[in-house]
Amino acid sequence: MSHYTHELITATEAARMLNVAPRTVARYREEGRLPYVRYSPRKILFLKSDINSFINESYREKCDYCE
Numbered sequence: 001m002s003h004y005t006h007e008l009i010t011a012t013e014a015a016r017m018l019n020v021a022p023r024t025v026a027r028y029r030e031e032g033r034l035p036y037v038r039y040s041p042r043k044i045l046f047l048k049s050d051i052n053s054f055i056n057e058s059y060r061e062k063c064d065y066c067e
Contacts, residue, residue, distance in 0.1 A: 008045040017051050
């Protein structure tokens, strides 16, 4: 028997982590930018580790167009 140990969070919680609106999280999901878990048509959750990875991959040390 397998035990699922990853922390699942709601779109609202993901939005809070990303400092964006829940609708933005939905758009990122629809665009394929954020992976998700769908339990039913109305129950969509996200792995907290995927949100953290998205943040880390989006981080830019400096502005590419500022110089």
